[in-house]
Amino acid sequence: MKIAIYGRLVQKDTIPSLQELINLFYQRNIDFAIYDGFYPHLINNIEFKTTPHLFSKQDNAVAQGIDFMISLGGDGTILDTVSIVRDSNIPIVGINIGRLGFLATIGKEEIAECIDALEKNTYTTEERTLLHVDSNVGLFNGSNYALNDVTIHKKDSSSMITIHVYINGEFMMSYWADGLIVSTPTGSTGYSLSCGGPIIFPSSGNFVLTPVAPHNLNIRPIVVSDESVIAFEIEGRSEHFLVSLDSRSETIDSSVQLAVRKEDFTVSLLRLHETNFLDTLRNKLSLGVDKRN
DSSP, X not given: OEEEEEESOOOGGGHHHHHHHHHHHHXXXXXXXXXXXXXXXXXXXXXXXXXXXXXXXXXXXXXXXXXXXXXXESXXXXXXXXXXXXXXXXXXXXXXXXXXXXXXXXXXXXXXXXXXXXXHTOEEEEEEOOEXXXXXXXXXXXXXXXXXXXXXXXXXXXXXXXXXXXXXXXXXXXXXXXXXXXXOTGXXXXXXHHTTOOOOOTTSOEEEEEEESOSSTTOOOEEEETTOOEEEEEEOSSSEEEEEEXXXXXXXXXXXXXXXXXXXXXXXXXXXXXXXXXXXXXXXXXXXXXXXX
């Protein structure tokens, strides 16, 4: 078994957990590799018995024999990890040393239990749908997919923008708003939810269109099939707009043609048997919790 570790920063209070993880690898003779952008943050804080193997974002994880990709951080770190595993279907193991940890469901106190599960094959994987962006210009260096959402947003002006939306080639409506979010079921608990969108179960087979600060009060989030192709025409007082895939953004203008569809591949998120989506909703979002007392 070979495990890859991806992370971004090291906080002082997370050092003991990171050391525990590395010690477990040595104790159990588990082959591991560390992301080369993360390793410089570790070398002055973590004790290594040997110099670890390193990998970059450009490396092919399958070719390197990676069986699991551990994401050390919060949900943003998992979104970055998706761009590394790509279409390899290597399970992403989200260990939460960040904040909310909605996607990174394994707590740092569960590290030993997590490694046990990987060795004994006592875990569950969930296939999560991705969004794919097609455009008439090259965007995002070919990594034009997202686990959470695609967002079109105003950039250089405080004025709202107009986004004309077409579903499978048929005109749906025009949004006068600060922006528009197209989210997967996974992303429905992220930016979309903060803008009034609904919570969608991971396996529901839908996308959610959620406007950001719409001008018309009768505009509401809309749920469409994930078999739909959603196309956009954008206009506004400014010449430039932002298009974002998860945490990555690029600047475009009105000449850029965009369409969003379901990606041809999925990603696998690993969870321990003791947790499920409903548990996460209750524990992380306090769903249904009576706070009157």
